[in-house]
């Protein structure tokens with residue numbers, strides 16, 4: 001039986017000696033490489049935190065003393081130690097082990113949110129609660145050097161340092177990297193401290209030597225301890241944290257178990273807020289990860305499942321199309337600059353940075369700062385592109401609203417990973433951006449459906465200097481290109497057939513492809529269907545209301561949360577204009593969606609051509625029955641309201657929908 005197989009919980013790790021622990025660490029690394037290479041996931045971060053996680057579970061009494069992992073992508077070893085190693089074959093798969101802590105999985109897990117820089121605030125809150133209810137319990141927060149560049153961390157540190165009686169143990173897991181090397185002055189300071197990992201080892205060795213001397217040893221050590229300050233300052237000046245009122249321990253070699261454990265025991269014994277600066281190597285112990293210059297195998301994909309298909313033209317990723325077009329635009333316009341929040345590679349800015357190194361800014365994991373800094377750049381004459389994942393827009397909403405939009409700053413926000421992302425689960429699906437963007441006065445939002453429209457709409461956004469613009473697109477490969485029949489205003493008509501205008505299908509972004517597949521099924525049932533792609537979805541194009549007035553039923557399909565999505569915005573427009581065609585809005589249910597593959601989750605949420613078509617068919621049949629019984633009446637008058645940046649402006653009726661139809665058929 002291997003050492004790993006004997007691990008059912010922290011107690012098994014606590015019983016081991018250092019020789020066994022060294023063997024266990026090696027087995028865990030082999031296990032991680034095997035399982036994560038198969039399932040996909042965060043290999044580098046977890047290879048780097050093996051010894052630290054073992055030491056944490058030996059020194060602290062989890063779950064009574066909670067261990068919190070910032071972001072949580074580095075909690076695989078924690079999951080192994082807490083009895084879940086047999087579940088790793090289902091890692092990040094639907095119904096399988098989450099790639100982040102999960103309270104449903106285990107009592108040792110607390111924080112499920114994978115948005116960075118939250119663990120210290122969580123720890124502060126728990127520590128205050130324990131203090132209030134009179135429980136002396138340590139709270140341990142493991143925060144990476146990247147997460148430490150997030151503003152919330154410093155808000156939390158300010159609070160944690162405020163009360164010397166609360167035993168919060170902050171473990172900075174400093175591997176010098178986010179994806180790429182961590183950016184900023186703080187990172188540079190940590191790097192300077194990191195250069196001295198010998199301090200704790202030297203201290204640990206000196207202490208052991210003195211305490212080994214009978215009688216006088218302890219006395220002598222006490223004397224040395226009194227002069228340690230000078231000794232320590234000489235080796236590793238750490239005013240960075242001690243000036244905040246935090247006890248600083250370190251830097252400690254995060255792969256040297258005995259030293260690491262000794263430092264953590266000192267931290268535990270301290271009894272107040274203490275920061276342990278642990279130096280680790282992302283990808284430690286696995287050559288391909290250690291030598292991966294890009295991101296130390298921060299995250300790897302599962303092996304591609306090759307399904308034999310007729311020769312399909314390989315299509316690029318949305319991110320790569322964005323990257324390519326931005327570089328082209330950058331060559332034409334010097335004032336276009338780009339900002340990333342520590343994700344330059346995965347948001348497609350590497351090529352732009354290579355081409356224009358002085359025009360690409362990494363701000364660390366600091367989306368709020370990115371947005372307001374962009375507003376500053378715009379105020380000084382630049383046109384910044386803020387490239388972030390859709391789900392992380394949540395972080396920067398107030399900055400977008402009040403620092404960008406209030407000033408009508410020409411900032412373009414490019415939201416990658418919009419809609420269902422998949423294996424990263426609830427806090428990574430990009431399902432809130434439309435509800436947020438729909439609230440921002442004066443912003444124009446585009447949702448490209450394919451490569452040509454992404455290139456076109458990115459150019460249109462960057463050409464607009466009258467206010468903020470945003471683009472959103474999915475994770476993964478671009479949808480198949482769909483050539484429009486015609487363009488009415490900014491709206492592309494993709495399909496129009498059938499004698500009667502029974503159904504208007506509005507496909508948002510990549511879901512234009514899904515709308516076309518749905519139309520195929522409706523046409524098979526001789527239902528007259530028109531498919532359109534709004535392209536610019538906010539403000540809702542006014543021509544869509546004219547089209548809606550001409551159809552018996554209006555349907556919107558979007559890869560976004562239903563609440564506040566495009567469908568609900570369009571329903572408001574139809575109400576304003578007294579267009580009585582009923583509207584069905586197909587969108588993601590407003591709940592936290594689990595992890596799984598994108599296609600599995602779209603099936604689970606019934607966002608498939610089959611599900612949508614069958615729901616529409618029911619509604620059309622219902623409408624036909626009602627129409628047969630109803631008196632032939634006039635269609636409701638169309639009241640035109642132009643939705644512009646200034647808000648809603650009444651405009652002259654365009655002679656009613658008939659002319660509109662004539663114009664756009």
Ligand SMILES: Cc1ncc(C[n+]2csc(CCOP(=O)(O)OP(=O)(O)O)c2C)c(N)n1
Pocket residue numbers: 045071073074114115116117143144145146147148173175177178179282298341342343365367392395
């Ligand atoms: C608010 C937010 N922005 C971006 C991300 C994407 N992200 C996930 S992990 C990571 C890097 C984390 O670096 P660090 O905290 O140093 O942890 P390490 O991977 O080095 O262990 C980033 C940027 C995120 N999870 N949350």
Ligand SMILES: CC(=O)[C@@H](O)[C@H](O)COP(=O)(O)O
Pocket residue numbers: 071073114299346417421424428475
């Ligand atoms: C934790 C982390 O790194 C996430 O930001 C996520 O894993 C990104 O995944 P993708 O870049 O594959 O969408």
Ligand SMILES: [Mg+2]
Pocket residue numbers: 144145146173174175176177178182
């Ligand atoms: Mg790091």
